[in-house]
Amino acid sequence: MSYSKWWKLFLINYSEKEVNITSKIEDRIRVLITGDSLALPRPYNIRTFDPEKDEELGIHFHNTYGYLLQKELSKIYSKTEIINRAQHGQCIGDVYVQLFGHLFYFQPDIIILHVGIVDCWPRKELNGKPKTDIGNFSMYYDKIIELLKKRKQTKLIIIGICPTSKRVEEKYPGTLQQINKYNNILMSGSDQQQIFYIDMEKHIDIDYPNFYLMLDDQHLNRKGNKLICNLIKDILVV
Numbered sequence: 001m002s003y004s005k006w007w008k009l010f011l012i013n014y015s016e017k018e019v020n021i022t023s024k025i026e027d028r029i030r031v032l033i034t035g036d037s038l039a040l041p042r043p044y045n046i047r048t049f050d051p052e053k054d055e056e057l058g059i060h061f062h063n064t065y066g067y068l069l070q071k072e073l074s075k076i077y078s079k080t081e082i083i084n085r086a087q088h089g090q091c092i093g094d095v096y097v098q099l100f101g102h103l104f105y106f107q108p109d110i111i112i113l114h115v116g117i118v119d120c121w122p123r124k125e126l127n128g129k130p131k132t133d134i135g136n137f138s139m140y141y142d143k144i145i146e147l148l149k150k151r152k153q154t155k156l157i158i159i160g161i162c163p164t165s166k167r168v169e170e171k172y173p174g175t176l177q178q179i180n181k182y183n184n185i186l187m188s189g190s191d192q193q194q195i196f197y198i199d200m201e202k203h204i205d206i207d208y209p210n211f212y213l214m215l216d217d218q219h220l221n222r223k224g225n226k227l228i229c230n231l232i233k234d235i236l237v238v
Contacts, residue, residue, distance in 0.1 A: 028077060028078070028079040028080075028081070029073055029080055029081070029109050029110070030083065030106070030108045031069065031083070031108060031110040032085060032108035032110070032111050033082070033083065033085060033086050033111075033112045034086060034095050034098065034099070034111060034112070034115070035112075035113055035114030035115040036086060036088065036090045036114065036115055036116075037089065037090075037219065038114050039064060039065065039084060039112075039114050040059075040064065040087075041059050041060055041064060042057065042058050042059045043057050044056075044057070044214070058219075059214075059220070059221070059222065064225055065226070065229040066082050067082075068225060068229040069082055070082040072229060073233070083106060083108065085098070091115070091131060092119055092132060092140040092144070093136070095113065095115050095140075095144065096143050099144060099148075100147065103147060103148065103150075103154060104151065107151075107154075110154070110157060110236065111148070111154060111155070111156050111157070112159065113144070113158045114158075114159040116160070116182050117162070117179075119137050120132070120134075120137070120161065120178050120179055121218075122174075122175060122178070128172065130178065134181060137182060137185060138185050141185050141186065141188075141189070145189045148195070152194060154194075155194055155195075155196065157197075157198065157232055157235055158186050158187070158196065158197045159200065160183045160187065160197060160200040160201060161179045161182055161200065162179075162201075162204050162220070163179055163200070163204045163209070164176065164206070164209065164213075165209040165210075165217040166206050167217065169206070179201075180201065183199070183201060196235050198228070198231050198232070212224035212227055
């Protein structure tokens with residue numbers, strides 16, 4: 001065989017191998033969840049929870065939308081990785097501090113940002129003021145978007161803050177309006193190409209919040225976690 005024929009055959013075989021490698025890469029998806037406790041397991045009442053007595057949780061691990069999403073995406077992708085880095089009590093500033101590592105070290109295809117309720121909720125210890133004022137919330141949000149755009153192959157799905165109940169609104173007047181203001185910031189960067197926004201205000205009825213929320217009128221119940229899973233899947237699977 002002449003050298004030119006051998007080289008041509010080599011290039012053909014090499015190209016075929018590259019196509020196979022690419023197809024394998026495209027058959028994998030890595031999703032990283034960052035945010036607060038809404039993405040985590042939770043007892044029915046966190047204040048009275050006794051691990052020695054209360055075996056049944058309001059949300060078990062297998063009820064979380066991250067776990068449900070793993071099951072659903074595994075039907076489509078041969079290798080599905082869901083990395084849940086959410087933490088109890090996290091604010092948007094905490095998420096931003098960790099984002100560099102999450103984005104550039106884990107190198108996810110998708111980041112799910114679920115944050116805001118800890119930031120905007122009225123605090124007794126702060127005389128009804130939020131933990132993160134809206135100016136700082138907006139500043140950290142802009143920093144998150146700026147950092148994300150340095151890795152354009154990673155998509156961002158932002159889950160909006162769930163509206164609460166009329167009962168809570170009566171106890172803390174202005175809470176629903178506050179949630180809406182913070183949600184307006186969260187949705188502001190959505191371009192439906194790299195950044196997507198899930199508007200929970202369209203799904204939670206403040207007259208019947210416990211269809212999707214636990215009795216604290218803040219955290220997702222089992223149906224709420226299924227809803228989030230399906231809404232994320234609708235964005236990822238087209």
